[in-house]
Amino acid sequence: MTHTHHLSEIMDLKGRYDLYGPIHKGLRKAQCDLLVRLGNIDFNDARATADLLSDMRGLLALAAAHLEHEDGQIHDALRARGAASVDRLDHQHDDHRATFARLEALVADIEAAKADERTALGRQLYLAFGIYIAHDLEHMHEEETVAAPQLWSLFSDAELMAIENRIVGSLPPEKAMAFMRLMIPAANPGERAAMLGGMKQQAPREAFDAVIEFAARPNLSAAEFADLARRLDLVA
Numbered sequence: 001m002t003h004t005h006h007l008s009e010i011m012d013l014k015g016r017y018d019l020y021g022p023i024h025k026g027l028r029k030a031q032c033d034l035l036v037r038l039g040n041i042d043f044n045d046a047r048a049t050a051d052l053l054s055d056m057r058g059l060l061a062l063a064a065a066h067l068e069h070e071d072g073q074i075h076d077a078l079r080a081r082g083a084a085s086v087d088r089l090d091h092q093h094d095d096h097r098a099t100f101a102r103l104e105a106l107v108a109d110i111e112a113a114k115a116d117e118r119t120a121l122g123r124q125l126y127l128a129f130g131i132y133i134a135h136d137l138e139h140m141h142e143e144e145t146v147a148a149p150q151l152w153s154l155f156s157d158a159e160l161m162a163i164e165n166r167i168v169g170s171l172p173p174e175k176a177m178a179f180m181r182l183m184i185p186a187a188n189p190g191e192r193a194a195m196l197g198g199m200k201q202q203a204p205r206e207a208f209d210a211v212i213e214f215a216a217r218p219n220l221s222a223a224e225f226a227d228l229a230r231r232l233d234l235v236a
Helices: 021-040 046-080 086-112 115-154 157-169 173-186 189-202 205-219 222-232
Strands: none
Touching: 021 046, 021 115, 021 173, 021 189, 046 086, 046 115, 046 157, 046 173, 086 115, 173 189, 173 205, 189 205, 189 222, 205 222
16 A cells, blocks of 8 residues: 555645545554443453453554654754644654553553452553643644644645645555544544545555455444545446
């Protein structure tokens, strides 16, 4: 999946190209879904616990990659054009990385614990992950309400698309697919159709088909997928 941008029709409500919206929606949904699972799980169920901790590691890896993309592509571009508030966002990213290390340590503690210790450790993980989400929600809000307007004032839509292309082009196929699994179910129907419609037009057919079969179909309800298929003229 080294195609050019697949989000070319995703705009904010003011009609400007939106670098933050789709991935942030995906991260919000995935993090909140995982928090619910952490609250519901029976840590005495070894298989369910292993699956959940694996999913948490996967999500944290995507969140860390997202920070790297923002640092290397968005923050550097903003700084080069004299934007304010970039250092503050960098510090928030550093705080996130420290939190990822703490969460990983808690995950490892649960994996190494005796069965009768896992519930208490799981509670610690639940609380730690919950406060991380609270901070990340604030951080993403700042990016979308402070950094995004700076991007729109300093860059054309074509330049913002080029930034998106560089991010997407840097992803190995498996990570690109993982990000699509986050973003597709979190988008509204119009955003979803725009996202995948742009990809249908520009990406290799096999890459588009793979996203439909391995990211869209498994992560949408039957009604949502039927709506997407109608909008994109997909063969059932």
